[in-house]
Amino acid sequence: MMFKKHALVAATLALAALSAQAHDLWFKPSSTVLSKSDWVTIDAAVSNDVFFFNHRPLGLENVKVTGPDGEAVEMKNAHKGELRSVFDFKPEKPGTYRVTMLMNGVMGGYKDANGQPKRVRGSAEEIVKQIPADAKEVRITENVRRMETFVSVGKPSALAVSGKGLEMKAVTHPNDLVASEEATFEFQLDGKPAAELEVELVADGIRYRDGVDAIKLRTDANGVLKVKFPRAGLFWLSADAKDSKTTVAKATERRLGYVATLEVLP
Template sequence: MRFKTRIATCLAVLCGAFGSAQAHNVWLLPSSTVLSKAEWITVDAAVSNDLFYFNHVPLGLDNLVVTAPDGAALAPENAHKGKLRSVFDLNLSQTGTYRLAVVNDGLFATYKDKAGANKRWRGPAGKFAAEVPADAQDLKVTQSVGRIETFVTVGKPSAVRPTGKGLELVAVTHPNDLVKGEQATFAFHVDGQPAPGLEVVLVPGATRYRDSKDEIKATTDAEGRFSVTWPTAGMYWVDADASDAKTSLPQAKERRLSYVGTLEVLP
């Protein structure tokens, strides 16, 4: 059952999870995704066994970025980290589309110290040189770059501008204009370039109330695009993963990229 993100261990730690996070789902869940006027919303964030239910651990919000329609950063309010979920509020005063994302970029290293003992290290690239010995033996470093996001629109939708960094969903169909029975088209880009041949998995929520997975699978074309016709209304979890050697640290030989999104499909 592919209800997992395949995010590298380093990313799981940065997100605030622990243990075997690869067996669980990560997600952001807004109280509303489409608003007719300026309002407050509440957003839940968790690492869970079932989609959109709080039954494992909270998702860390240290790397939360909320981008307003005019491109400015919006500060979350009333942020709280509980035992099973994190939560924060947003005062959405502008007309247009907001992008809510937890963006992680970190390293995971294994090596042997002078005594030959096996060591592990996790953390941001900025701390690598200071915390990993320069003479470390059998050094293996992996970079993990991940984006966990959702979208909320107030009034008229506005364009969602790609950042050009890491693996990200690019809107062809607007992410807040999804309707049951209609086809939507998106693209995946890596560092601003189309990502062809990428497997995409979409799963409707409320997984605890059904026996079947109801996965929808697609593969991106030469332009990084894929299409889906929504069979039911509700919240959907979108997952894609990629890897390459385009690391930002010379010692890292592999970069693992992950994307998780939450989309709402209306009746």
């Protein structure tokens, strides 16, 4: 029971950071392509700058690693420091491993009897309890977010999509990205093409250049995005969407997000 409570708190905090867009959440893998089984270390943080530890660690309660067969892979040596969290895992079998964090929660706001704005967060049940009967201008928003990165041993294997929320379907495999070649991804919203979706790419090394230099792209009518990465290295990919297809009672808006860390080879 206590673990579930901690997991809910961690997910709520992560959603707050994502929704406010004041900070970025990310995974940073030590390796994404392996010729044979070996250890991989994942750094995870919430920061002011992508891939730079300068704010706080990411909670690992909702992080999972799954193998090519969809089975869970044990996370070892998990540690939460002052500025980052870290854990290891060892992919034993050939194929692609997925590191995923799913974040689902509810946020809301209202004005009290005196006209003062109030904010509320938590589960759908907790949100309803926090809003008084005389509240005005009540707004409840459902948040559905996914963050992931990928590690392949030997030949990459196929990556399935769940058909829920905002997802990236790999046309070009995320562990087969090369700076000199165009990559193709398909973005889906609840299993359907996410047309005209704005996607942002940020390269590692923000600390050592004058600006973020974000690359902003947009999917076509079929949710397809073609990218030619400007150089090799790690890239942070982010996309957001919103609609009214909520699954939470009294929620009028659904906000969805997708974040991935990709490694582009020379």
